[in-house]
Amino acid sequence: MNRLRLRKYSQLYLMALPALIYFLVFSIYPVIQGLYMSTQKPLLLGGGVYVGLENYRSVLQDSMFWQALVNTLVLSGGMIALGVSVPLFIAIALHELPFAPLRKLTQTVIYTPHLFSWVVVGGIWIQVLSPDGGLFNELLKLVGLGPVHFLADTVWIKPVLVLLSTWKGMGYNAVIYYAAISSLDPQIYEAATVDGASRWQKISKLTLPLLMPTVGVVFLLSAVGALRIFDQVFILRNAATSRTIDVVMTYVYDKGMREFRLGESTAASFMVTVVGLLTLGFLRKAMNVDDVETS
Amino acid sequence: MRKLFHRHNLSCVILLVVTVLLGSMVASAAPKLRVVSSISGGKTPEESKLFAKEVGEALGLEIEWIQPSGDDYLQTALRGGERFDLIYLNTPFMDVLVDQGALLPLTDFIESSPILSDSTVIPTEEWEMLRYPDGHIYSVFNKYEGGTLPTVRADWLEKLGLDIPETLDDFYEVLKAFKEQDPDGNGKDDTYGLSTAGLYDIQGFMGAFGVKARYVIDEDGRRTIPYASDAAIAAYEWLNKLYREGILDPNFVTNSTAEMRNLFLADRVGMVTYWDMWVGLFNSMRLQDDPNTEFRAMGIPGPVGPNGERILRRGDPSIWAIPRNAQNPEGAKKFLEFWHTEAGIILGSVGVKDYDYIIKPDGTMELTDIGRSHNMDHGVPRWYNTNVKAPFGTLPGVKEAEVFVNKYASLEISGPDWPRAEKIVEDYAFQAITGKMEPAAAVKKMREELLKAKLVDY
Numbered sequence: 001m002n003r004l005r006l007r008k009y010s011q012l013y014l015m016a017l018p019a020l021i022y023f024l025v026f027s028i029y030p031v032i033q034g035l036y037m038s039t040q041k042p043l044l045l046g047g048g049v050y051v052g053l054e055n056y057r058s059v060l061q062d063s064m065f066w067q068a069l070v071n072t073l074v075l076s077g078g079m080i081a082l083g084v085s086v087p088l089f090i091a092i093a094l095h096e097l098p099f100a101p102l103r104k105l106t107q108t109v110i111y112t113p114h115l116f117s118w119v120v121v122g123g124i125w126i127q128v129l130s131p132d133g134g135l136f137n138e139l140l141k142l143v144g145l146g147p148v149h150f151l152a153d154t155v156w157i158k159p160v161l162v163l164l165s166t167w168k169g170m171g172y173n174a175v176i177y178y179a180a181i182s183s184l185d186p187q188i189y190e191a192a193t194v195d196g197a198s199r200w201q202k203i204s205k206l207t208l209p210l211l212m213p214t215v216g217v218v219f220l221l222s223a224v225g226a227l228r229i230f231d232q233v234f235i236l237r238n239a240a241t242s243r244t245i246d247v248v249m250t251y252v253y254d255k256g257m258r259e260f261r262l263g264e265s266t267a268a269s270f271m272v273t274v275v276g277l278l279t280l281g282f283l284r285k286a287m288n289v290d291d292v293e294t295s
Numbered sequence: 296m297r298k299l300f301h302r303h304n305l306s307c308v309i310l311l312v313v314t315v316l317l318g319s320m321v322a323s324a325a326p327k328l329r330v331v332s333s334i335s336g337g338k339t340p341e342e343s344k345l346f347a348k349e350v351g352e353a354l355g356l357e358i359e360w361i362q363p364s365g366d367d368y369l370q371t372a373l374r375g376g377e378r379f380d381l382i383y384l385n386t387p388f389m390d391v392l393v394d395q396g397a398l399l400p401l402t403d404f405i406e407s408s409p410i411l412s413d414s415t416v417i418p419t420e421e422w423e424m425l426r427y428p429d430g431h432i433y434s435v436f437n438k439y440e441g442g443t444l445p446t447v448r449a450d451w452l453e454k455l456g457l458d459i460p461e462t463l464d465d466f467y468e469v470l471k472a473f474k475e476q477d478p479d480g481n482g483k484d485d486t487y488g489l490s491t492a493g494l495y496d497i498q499g500f501m502g503a504f505g506v507k508a509r510y511v512i513d514e515d516g517r518r519t520i521p522y523a524s525d526a527a528i529a530a531y532e533w534l535n536k537l538y539r540e541g542i543l544d545p546n547f548v549t550n551s552t553a554e555m556r557n558l559f560l561a562d563r564v565g566m567v568t569y570w571d572m573w574v575g576l577f578n579s580m581r582l583q584d585d586p587n588t589e590f591r592a593m594g595i596p597g598p599v600g601p602n603g604e605r606i607l608r609r610g611d612p613s614i615w616a617i618p619r620n621a622q623n624p625e626g627a628k629k630f631l632e633f634w635h636t637e638a639g640i641i642l643g644s645v646g647v648k649d650y651d652y653i654i655k656p657d658g659t660m661e662l663t664d665i666g667r668s669h670n671m672d673h674g675v676p677r678w679y680n681t682n683v684k685a686p687f688g689t690l691p692g693v694k695e696a697e698v699f700v701n702k703y704a705s706l707e708i709s710g711p712d713w714p715r716a717e718k719i720v721e722d723y724a725f726q727a728i729t730g731k732m733e734p735a736a737a738v739k740k741m742r743e744e745l746l747k748a749k750l751v752d753y
Binding site: 042043044045046063064126130131132147149151152153154238239240242243254257258259260262 | 367370373374376388391392395396397493494544545546548549618619620711714715717718719721722725726729731747748
């Protein structure tokens with residue numbers, strides 16, 4: 001039966017082969033290499049000394065790794081919460097806007113930050129939040145408040161990072177929500193109008209419940225990337241806030257590139273990958289993603 | 296006819312392929328030198344090509360001069376199997392490579408080299424900075440490194456009728472005046488007394504409290520970090536006072552060195568702590584912009600401590616090394632000797648002939664506009680070789696600053712644990728300076744964490 005199926009779809013399998021080879025060479029092979037390296041004390045001119053699980057033990061005993069893990073969970077928790085919810089409200093608000101050109105303009109403005117790299121975004125906000133002539137602090141000065149160095153203050157830096165990440169990414173998620181809202185059956189809304197539902201009732205009783213599968217997808221996508229946050233932290237961290245916002249990926253970078261401990265760096269990276277996969281599996285199960293896909 | 300044409304075409308293709316193959320064989324037969332340096336070389340990719348050509352002509356080698364923009368490249372490339380003949384390093388990375396047996400020992404070569412063993416080219420005692428406990432030297436200096444020190448606007452001092460500060464109290468008064476007395480005369484409250492780039496170099500001030508940066512190792516080999524000692528508390532209190540009163544640039548935490556330099560050049564700050572060489576570069580840059588400028592930067596020693604002590608920071612040596620898997624180590628050694636000859640020094644400082652400078656009919660050198668804008672720095676703004684005189688003299692203010700560096704500066708000890716220790720030290724030091732924690736409490740916590748993480752012995 002299997003052989004028959006193989007023969008029947010042989011052309012399709014053949015067409016998929018280049019992609020399979022690509023993944024084997026550029027994804028699977030480096031992963032295996034990385035796993036091998038995590039059991040080594042790698043030498044920079046090639047090769048290495050086998051050290052078993054020593055690198056993993058060393059990482060697990062490092063208080064900075066645990067601090068980075070806690071920071072990752074706190075930051076990514078905030079980023080997911082706001083990153084999933086704020087665009088939802090924006091998308092609904094956009095959909096309610098009656099004037100199409102204004103809607104399109106707003107959409108473009110909100111989406112634009114997503115197109116910039118974190119280097120650009122970081123540069124802009126470092127200027128805006130600067131205590132020396134930065135726009136935000138000048139406004140604070142106008143209302144009689146003292147300058148706040150948002151990017152160097154251990155109390156402010158986490159909320160700032162979460163808000164900036166939300167600001168940068170909300171356009172992207174808002175587009176996903178907006179597309180989902182636009183594809184909702186208008187007859188449902190017409191029926192609700194006939195039944196005398198108010199605008200708020202339509203949003204709360206129809207739009208939001210109908211959007212829940214999309215919210216689930218956006219949540220899943222955000223959660224998958226949560227453990228891998230790096231760019232924004234790398235760009236916006238400084239010596240004063242480093243330990244407050246260092247995440248697992250910056251820990252991996254520092255271990256490898258600043259301390260030249262490639263084995264420990266790779267081991268930490270693998271642990272993050274395993275935790276990420278477990279989280280993904282758990283979320284898929286909890287959200288019944290597979291059931292939804294097959295039904 | 297058509298067949299003949301096809302046959303003719305085929306023979307043409309074969310001939311072309313053979314020619315290309317032969318050509319490439321001939322090209323690869325020429326001795327080649329692969330050099331990686333993120334600092335030395337041209338200022339642009341085009342100039343780097345000219346630079347490589349100049350080196351190649353001097354050594355009779357084909358040079359591939361690779362100038363990565365960051366430090367990460369070298370580690371990644373080496374691990375990725377790239378083979379280089381000569382690499383430009385800082386000492387922490389050299390420590391790792393030596394530990395892994397990845398560098399060729401150069402002790403015998405240096406001792407037998409008529410150029411490098413000449414104490415007028417490189418002072419004999421300087422080599423001890425590069426010698427490892429196994430007795431070997433694995434690298435050769437790139438340049439004379441100099442050190443860092445407070446650099447003050449001498450014209451502002453004059454304008455405000457202030458003397459060069461000596462004690463901590465003097466420094467406070469001068470910095471306060473820079474903040475409050477409108478030294479740039481623009482009628483706005485927009486100047487700061489002092490700016491730094493993080494804790495990159497506050498050694499000049501910490502020195503007044505007898506506190507040395509990074510590690511100090513005692514006679515028994517036990518490590519401590521003086522920035523985490525009780526002696527540092529008063530230093531943090533003093534810096535906190537500057538921060539609280541708005542004398543210290545509030546952006547000092549996030550400043551890059553370039554941002555700090557720009558503030559100084561833009562009349563926004565009266566004092567920075569930076570390399571002695573930059574005293575000259577500051578003056579030169581402003582003079583280029585406006586030959587009538589009043590701007591005058593001056594290097595001064597840090598405040599003197601109650602027991603007469605001063606500590607400045609000497610720069611970690613930047614060095615050249617030959618990887619063990621180099622394909623042309625002999626060519627690399629030729630380069631290392633050349634780099635310390637007059638021709639090498641002129642190339643590393645003034646730059647490329649007929650690009651950065653020209654030779655006039657009377658035999659004297661003249662800088663081109665491009666050369667002038669490069670400030671005589673192509674990796675070697677200063678050198679050890681006392682036989683080579685700077686063709687255009689030194690930049691204004693450098694010689695005077697150098698005197699203080701030579702008198703008070705000493706090397707800092709880092710070691711493989713420093714990057715981890717640095718995070719803890721800087722975290723609490725910033726909290727103390729910015730007033731988030733009481734300095735005494737910050738130092739106590741800092742020391743406790745360092746001890747717990749086994750990053751210090753006491």
